[in-house]
Amino acid sequence: MSTNSRFAVAVHVLSLMAWSGEEPLKSEQVAESVNTNPVVIRRILKELAEAGLVVSQTGSLGGSRLAHDPSETTLLDVYQALEYGGVFSLHRAPPSRDCPVGVNIETVLGDVLLEVDTAVERVLQNITINDVVRRLKPCGASVASKTLEHMGKNGKNGKRQIALPPLRAGAKSRGNGSSRTA
Amino acid sequence: MSTNSRFAVAVHVLSLMAWSGEEPLKSEQVAESVNTNPVVIRRILKELAEAGLVVSQTGSLGGSRLAHDPSETTLLDVYQALEYGGVFSLHRAPPSRDCPVGVNIETVLGDVLLEVDTAVERVLQNITINDVVRRLKPCGASVASKTLEHMGKNGKNGKRQIALPPLRAGAKSRGNGSSRTA
DNA sequence: AACTTTGTAACTATAATGGTTACAAAACGG
DNA sequence: CCGTTTTGTAACCATTATAGTTACAAAGTT
Numbered sequence A, B: 001m002s003t004n005s006r007f008a009v010a011v012h013v014l015s016l017m018a019w020s021g022e023e024p025l026k027s028e029q030v031a032e033s034v035n036t037n038p039v040v041i042r043r044i045l046k047e048l049a050e051a052g053l054v055v056s057q058t059g060s061l062g063g064s065r066l067a068h069d070p071s072e073t074t075l076l077d078v079y080q081a082l083e084y085g086g087v088f089s090l091h092r093a094p095p096s097r098d099c100p101v102g103v104n105i106e107t108v109l110g111d112v113l114l115e116v117d118t119a120v121e122r123v124l125q126n127i128t129i130n131d132v133v134r135r136l137k138p139c140g141a142s143v144a145s146k147t148l149e150h151m152g153k154n155g156k157n158g159k160r161q162i163a164l165p166p167l168r169a170g171a172k173s174r175g176n177g178s179s180r181t182a
Numbered sequence C: 001a002a003c004t005t006t007g008t009a010a011c012t013a014t015a016a017t018g019g020t021t022a023c024a025a026a027a028c029g030g
Numbered sequence D: 001c002c003g004t005t006t007t008g009t010a011a012c013c014a015t016t017a018t019a020g021t022t023a024c025a026a027a028g029t030t
Helices: A008-018 A027-034 A037-051 A075-081 A101-124 A127-146 B007-019 B027-034 B036-052 B073-082 B101-123 B129-136
Strands: A054-057 A061-067 B054-057 B063-066
Touching: A008 A027, A008 A037, A008 A061, A008 A075, A008 A127, A008 B073, A008 B101, A027 A037, A027 A061, A027 B007, A027 B101, A037 A054, A037 A075, A061 B129, A075 A127, A101 B007, A101 B027, A101 B101, A101 B129, B007 B027, B007 B036, B007 B054, B007 B063, B007 B073, B007 B129, B027 B036, B027 B063, B036 B054, B036 B073, B073 B101, B073 B129
Parallel strands: none
Antiparallel strands: A054 A061, B054 B063
16 A cells, blocks of 8 residues: 555656667656656666666766566566565554554564565566567557657757667676676 | 555454454554554555455444455455556656657556466465464463553553454455445 | 443555666767 | 756645544433
8 A cells, every 4th residue: 555656657767768679768758757857767777776777877878777677677677776664563552562452463464565566576576578569569559669759859950869889798797786886 | 666665564453353363453562563653554554444454433332354364365365455456657758659669668567567477476375364363472482371461451541351252253344345334 | 430442544654667867988980 | 168958856835644642422321
């Protein structure tokens, strides 16, 4: 019951990148597709980068793209990247220690919540970004070749951007999961 | 990710009632065990009553107790009584209709979220309040007989309350699920 | 009639999410 | 080396959900 859409946005972002292939996407382009603000996208992108799911780069030819093949990233990876604290929470303030129920309820509930979380993770682990993209296609199949020409890829001036260098391919942050310069 | 403890509190409340048997508990007693305010308890109790899980009564001998045997109420019943909207949410604002990914992502994500919710529900359906209470006991086993004498059951004046009439047993709201007078 | 407890409204505090603006730092092109 | 582009990030605001609190009417008991 989360009232937040971060997981949905994250999956959307990654699917978009899988769809557009090697080419880095700018946060502005992504924001347009998601229908939100670029900073919101960058915030989520940051978490995904820290988890090693995407790689980003500043500069005029910059942007973000997937760090791995979309068939290698599962929704569980996404879920964990966002550091959700589990489906449910325990008591805000610890229950009474003077009540036989209060003393142990947290332990018992903890076991239950663990069972629930495990079930969720089992489901998410079996769905990859590639699966999501594949499920996406039947709907807009005909656009498959046009791909992202809708979005701002040809700038307002028509100066088309060329396929980019594989984003410092093989460079530094491979496997450590962070593309950050700090 | 749910930053709320309503599910935990609800399970706590029901376990407490299961523990104390037929005897109605006052929201103040429950609040003491949960370590919160009686009104918070009454708010949750209201939702549980609407779902037919508890029965309440005003007046000096009033309070709330389980509507059914604790082995008949599952954690799924509790979950549904609280009307959680599912584990994850979709986009806050609808994604771009001009993007092949944006158009269909909500549909695909909806399927995924359904799978997740179903998995959660399957787990919750297999755990009853009675199970929780049973798991509770090994820890504070020795208190089993003292039960709730800790809590405010003997008033400050020592005037002990006697076992109550089975709360208008067999009366009105049986099965409709609501004990409310409106 | 007096007392007790629930039901409920109203108000406040807190925290998470998300939207927005602003700007420094990094990367690139000329 | 300079200007441009884009990310990274801080700062601020609006909205919403939860929960804590006070207060009181209505229902039930003695």
